[in-house]
Amino acid sequence: MNIGTRVPMTDGPPKVTGQAIYADDLRLPNMLYGKILRSPHAHARIISINTSKAERLPGVMGVVTGKDAPAKYGILPIGHDETAFSIDRVRYVGDEVAAVCATSEQIAEEALELIEVEYEILPAFVTPEEAMGCEDESLWLHHDRKRNIEKQYHHHFGDVEKGFQEALDSGGAVRFDKYYNPRVTHVPMEPHACVANWEHEGKVTLWTSTQTPHYVHRTLAVVLDMPMSSIRVIKPFVGGGFGGKSETFTHEVAACLLAKKTCRPVKFNFTREEVFYAHRGRPEQYVELKTGVAKDGRITAVEAKVVQDGGAYCSYGVVTILYSGALIAALYDIPNIKFDGYRVLTNKPACGPMRGHGTVGVRFGFESQLDMLAAEIGMDAGELRLKNKLKPNTITVNDLRVTSYGYDKCIEKVMEASDWRNKRSKMPYGKGVGMAGSHYVSGAANSIIRSKLPHSTVSIKIDYDGGVTVYTGAAEIGQGTETIHAQIVAEEMGIELSRIRIVAADSALTPVDLGSYSSRVTFMAGNAAKEAARDIKMQLFRAAAELLGESPEHLVARDEKIFPRDEPHRSITYQEALLACIEQGGTLIAKGTYTPPPESQGGSFRGAGVGPGVAYSYAAQVAEVTVDPETGLFTVDKIWAAHDCGRALNLLTVEGQVEGSVWMGLGQAVAEEQIFENGKTMNPGLLEYKSASSLESPPIETFIVETIDPEGPFGAKEAGEGSLAATIPAVANAIYDAIGVRINDLPLSPERILKAIEEQKKRS
Amino acid sequence: MKKELVTLTVNGEEKTLATAANRSLLNVLREDLNLTGTKQGCDDGDCGACTVLLDGEPVLSCMMLAASADCREVTTIEGLAREGKLDRVQAAFWTEGGMQCGFCTPGMIVSSYALLKRNPDPSEHEIRDALSNNLCRCTGYTKIVTAVQHAATFEEFLDKQS
Incomplete structure (x- = not known):
């Protein structure tokens, strides 16, 4: 029996000895080095591109621009709005304009400076409000996206008005609150890199740091105008992804084009700054939530409006906005749900999928609001959550099929382990505990490109x-x-x-x-x-x-x-x-x-394809914090995290995934935030984008809850994403417990805490 | 640019090479000596993936000129395993789940190795402090701390077994 034990990763030895070969570790004979020219403007028309000086620089072997790869693509069939290089317009600071390969990286960099691009600068839309307010069609980021709205969805399941009325009639409570989530990004330790080798006879091999080699394979066939059978995509060791390497990137196309042009291998290796432009991280989100809870603790209705600032291209954006609505369900038993979602295009790097995809912003709001509703009806926040548990083998109001369900067990586990009942509302001023829950699909039941092919x-x-x-x-x-x-x-x-x-x-x-x-x-x-x-x-x-x-x-x-x-x-x-x-x-x-069973694939309404998982994982957490009310500084002292992964096939790696998710959520709760000025990323480096060190990271105690999913292999479900979203509201709720103030905007910074304390003093 | 002759002792092997004066130790290790175990995560001194030992002390090889390592001893991740056996720190990172994607791991292990050389029995705080220059995005550091604690007891454990 190896199932259910602590099995060290089978690919561990190469990783601990330095033998593991990542894309940038590959060296092919006669290899060239590529670099990408990026837009300095957030929004501009390209009037002309002159590459002749760059081409004449000794050591430069090839230059490519938009005309070399005009085919449009995008990860979603309904979002083919990208080309490998901007052809007539750049849409964000960092948008790709041209690529060069040379005998050394230094020469390639010098060559970039010799490419002359004439721009006509356009007004840039840096907030969803500005973007949606634009009536001038000629300025829309993509001509077929009216007023820069990529997609909007309006779903109503049950009857929320009836639900709110029921809450009020029972003597319960209804709250309306607004929440803000800044843009954050994955920051894998390995920057994106790839090597392409042209093999004559019209064949190319690409080694690339990617999470989705199959989709890269498909897209390359379109952009390179080659049969898929002539393209070989190999994924070497990948130094982290977290969602950020889940589609085709320009450097992958450029490497193949330049390899073909020069008949030599070509490598691209991003600088850390470029990783922030490639981005595809979590969008900035504005969340408005109205939730009703009856006197007995039952959630009667939820109404959500979500506006996501998706950046310049669609990427996975339609999926992100749909997840934010669909996964309001399937954690609690909620009979009435209304959702209005807007995915908006702006002149910033494109957002994409990030760990906990689509769920995190709404979950932060919902779990914070639930905490306040619990207080309003005089019920313990843990008990209220337990009260609203689902039953296994349930179809939710929006047609999500829940098979195994261990959320209640997760809550009980962290309540017990953290000594919740003796701590909540019972610790001295400045110390507090908070709880929150989350869940995630254990595999999307519908593939990105709809087909009957096995997944x-x-x-x-x-x-x-x-x-x-x-x-x-x-x-x-x-x-x-x-x-x-x-x-x-x-x-x-x-x-x-x-x-x-x-x-x-x-x-x-x-x-x-x-x-x-x-x-x-x-x-x-x-x-x-x-x-x-x-x-x-x-x-x-x-x-x-x-x-x-x-x-x-x-x-x-x-x-x-x-x-x-x-x-x-x-x-x-x-x-x-x-x-x-x-x-x-x-x-x-x-x-x-x-192949996912048809009954897992959801309803038939517009947008029903996103949200259905073949199963769902569940997570509950308690965070304990110490807040200094004089400075607003706080520490997260400990996090207790329970995760229902169906069956833990490998205790060591399940724990590792849960700890990593909690930690990543914590980073987003307390510090991580991308800062923009006129569309320009102001903190594209690891000194300025605050990723916590070991010294700043609290102990995390993990509890595995097993529910033995009827369809998972040996009963297993996912472990890698479901825990992330709970961490943020757990910390926010703990801060409330410690000092009695609510922070609805992330990150939970000392400045925001001090401001909230001041406002609290003014009120009292 | 004018090249200089630099002699490095890398993992016990003496190497003399001609290199431009402005090149980093990281660049020379990876590109000239093909020791690609040492990683470039930021090339800016922020992430610690490029950590190597210089005369036994951890340094950021991206922030150091190769020329300034002239006539000194450099130990990289490739130099830790001996006679086909993993060093105790490597073994512990593997068995305790101290690595996931593995990209920060070489730097993390080298820093931990140096810590245990100067402090054989570090507290949790001392471990977290010693590794605070090495960023990891996968693990949340929990299992990295466990791995170092485990490695610290490893020789003692072996003594007891024999």
């Missing part, structure tokens, strides 16, 4: 050597997918983990997996791996059955042996069965697939 296929090969090679398209980005594949296959086959070798994310070798997004890999690729392992195990069983004089159905595999159920003494070894099997039919090959 994951995994194949397995076994030959004479006895080694088991697992081929998967899943993208390991540090979250442990390769380890999970190995564990699942070893567990299903009853063999040692050390026999397994993973070959992953190479489009020429591995079957398609849609990628590491929406927390889908353990559930989907895991199920595919389990099915493949079961298939190959049955091949071994058929050979073993002949040797044992038994029927294959009666056999089990455990500890490298195959034997009739309940008769372990009559066993043959895995190796014996393998040889018998190969003698009959040669090398063993099997595959498994995963």
Whole structure:
């Protein structure tokens, strides 16, 4: 049994020895170095581009601009609004205009300065209000996006007015509050990088730091105007993603174009500053929430208006805005929900998916507001949450199918561990505890490009050597997918983990997996791996059955042996069965697939495709804080975090994912914020964008709650995203408990706390 | 730019190379010596991914000129494992889940290695303090602290076993 134990990551040794090869560690013979010219303006027309001086600089081997790759693309089929380089207009400071490759990075940088671009500067829209207020069609960021609204949705399930009335009639409470979330970004430690190699005969190979090699593969085919079969995309080790490497980026296209042009390998490696321009992080969000709670604690209705400042291109924006509405549901039992969502285009770097995609801004507001409603009706905040639990196997009011559900257990766990009942409202002034919950899809039930194709296929090969090679398209980005594949296959086959070798994310070798997004890999690729392992195990069983004089159905595999159920003494070894099997039919090959069941795929209203998960993870947290009311400075002393991951296949990596999510949420709660001035990013570096160090990070105690999902592999659900959103409101609620003030704008800075204390004094 | 001859002892091996005076130690390690285990996370001295040991002390190799390491001993992540065996700090980062994506890991391990050399039994605060120049975005640092604590007891543990 390896399932449910602490299995160190199977790709750990190369990471701790420096042997792991990330994209920037690749060196191909005769390689060139690429650099991207970026717009200095937030919004401008391109009048002309002259690259002749740059091309004449000794050492420069190639220059490409918009005319070399005019095809439009975008990760969403309904958002094809990007080209690799700006053709007639730049839309944010950092937008790509041209790329150069040269014999050294320094020469490529010098060449950028020799490219002459004439711009006609246009007024820039830096807030959603400005952008939506623009009536001049010629200034809209994209001509077919009226008044710069990328998309708007208006959903109404049940009857919220009736729900609010019911709350009031029962003697409960209804509140309306506004919340603000600034723009934050992933900051993976590894900057984006790639290497392209042109292989003549019209073929190209791209090694790239990506979470979604399959979607990069698809987009390259369109932009390079080449068949997919002529393009090979390989994902080397990836130094973190958190959502930020989930679509095709300009440098990936540029590397291929320049490799073709020069017939030499070309590498791009972003500076840290460029990572902030590539962005695709969490949008700035304005959230208005109205929630009703009956006297007995039941939530009767929720009405939300969400405006997201999505930046210059669509990216995943339509999904982000839909998640913000859809996942109001599926955590609590809410009978009436109204949602108005606006995704707005502005002249800032494009936002995209970030850990907890779409859910975080609304969850901060909702969990803060719930805390206030609990106080208003005189109920404990934990009890109120428990009161509104869902039942497993429920369809929510907006057609989300909840299978397993462990939120209530998570709440009970953190209440007990944090000594909630003895601390909440009972600690001295300046100290407090706060609670919040969150959830997330365990794999989106609908793929980005709607089709009937499986979401994951995994194949397995076994030959004479006895080694088991697992081929998967899943993208390991540090979250442990390769380890999970190995564990699942070893567990299903009853063999040692050390026999397994993973070959992953190479489009020429591995079957398609849609990628590491929406927390889908353990559930989907895991199920595919389990099915493949079961298939190959049955091949071994058929050979073993002949040797044992038994029927294959009666056999089990455990500890490298195959034997009739309940008769372990009559066993043959895995190796014996393998040889018998190969003698009959040669090398063993099997595959498994995963396709979400239709009943998980949601309703039929406009926008219903986003929100349905094949399952949902649940999380609850308690944060304890100490606030200095004189300075507004505060410390988060500890966080207790419980996460329902269905079944923990690997305790070590589940804990790691939960701790990482909590920490990332904490960063967003207390410090992280991108600052813009006239559309220009003012803090595009790690000194100015505040990512907490070890000294500033509190202890996190993690509790795993298991609910054994009926459809997850061995009952597993996601662990990597669901915990993030709870951390922010847990800290905000703890600050309230400590000093009695509410901060509705993030980050929860000392300045905001001091201001709130002053206002509180004025009122009293 | 004029090149200078620089002699570095890297992981016990003496290397003499001609390099422009303005190049960083990080750049020379990665590009000239092909020691790509040391990472470039920011090239600005903010993230610590490029940490190496210079005469046993952790330094940010992106902020240091290769020329100023002339005639000194440099230890990189590649120099810690001996005879096919992981160093105790490497082993602990692996088994205790002290790394996820692995990109900050070489720098983090080198800093931890230096800490345990000068302070064999650090408190949690001392560990967090010693690693505060090494940013990680994956782990929340919890398991990194555990890994260093575990590594600190490792030799003692081995003594007890033998």
